Amino acid sequence: xxxxxxxxxxxxxxxxxxxxxxxxxxxxxxxxxxxxxxxxxxxxxxxxxxxxxxxxxxxxxxxxxxxxxxxxxxxxxxxxxxxxxxxxxxxxxxxxxxxxxxxxxxxxxxxxxxxxxxxxxxxxxxxxxxxxxxxxxxxxxxxxxxxxxxxxxxxxxxxxxx
Numbered sequence: 001x002x003x004x005x006x007x008x009x010x011x012x013x014x015x016x017x018x019x020x021x022x023x024x025x026x027x028x029x030x031x032x033x034x035x036x037x038x039x040x041x042x043x044x045x046x047x048x049x050x051x052x053x054x055x056x057x058x059x060x061x062x063x064x065x066x067x068x069x070x071x072x073x074x075x076x077x078x079x080x081x082x083x084x085x086x087x088x089x090x091x092x093x094x095x096x097x098x099x100x101x102x103x104x105x106x107x108x109x110x111x112x113x114x115x116x117x118x119x120x121x122x123x124x125x126x127x128x129x130x131x132x133x134x135x136x137x138x139x140x141x142x143x144x145x146x147x148x149x150x151x152x153x154x155x156x157x158x159x160x161x162x
Contacts, residue, residue: 004096006046007087013045018100025062025108035074036061040100042081050088056081058104064116068124069132073116079107 006012017039025032042056060077081103085092091106092099123133131138 001042001044001098001100002096003044003052003093003098006044006052007096010046010048013043015041015043017041020058020060020101020104022101022105025060025105027109027112030065033063034060035063040081040104042098042100044098046087047084050086052085052087054081054083054085054098054103060104060108062108064113066118066122067115068122069118069134070125071118071132071134073118075113075116077108077111079104079111081107 001016001018003014006014019039020034020037022034022037024034036059038059040056040058042054045053047053058079060079062075062077063072064075065071066073087093092103118134125131126133126138126140128140129138131140
C-alpha cells in the first residue's frame, strides 16, 4: 500500500482497502492454508514526529488440523488493527510502501487459537494403528498403561459406571 501522501504531510489521514496476497500463514509450528479472506480496510494517520497510527480490520478463514484427530478445521480469524508505529519501521514499511501482508501475518499470530478441535467430543486417533476414532473403532487392544496410573484409571472407570 502506497503511503507517500500520508508520510509527506503531518496530520494527513488516508483510508484505503488493500487486497491480501497471502495464500498461507507460515509459522514455526506449521503452515496453514488461507481458505477465505476479505480485503484489509485501513486508516493511516501521520501523527507527527515520525509516528503513524494504523487502524483497520480484516477477516481470514484458515484450515487448521484438529489437535486430536488431525482433520482440517475451518478457523475464522477476525483481525483488528490498532497500532502506533515509527514511520521508519523496517518490518512493515519499505520506502513509502506498507507491507500489508506482513502486518496481517504478524497480527494473526497474536490471536491464534490455543487449541483447535473439530468438535468438543473428538475421540482422536488410535495410539496403536492411527485410525480416526471418530469414524469408527479399530479393534486394537488398548495400550498398556504405566502401572502408576492404574489408580487414576480406576477413578475414571468408576465415573463411567454412574
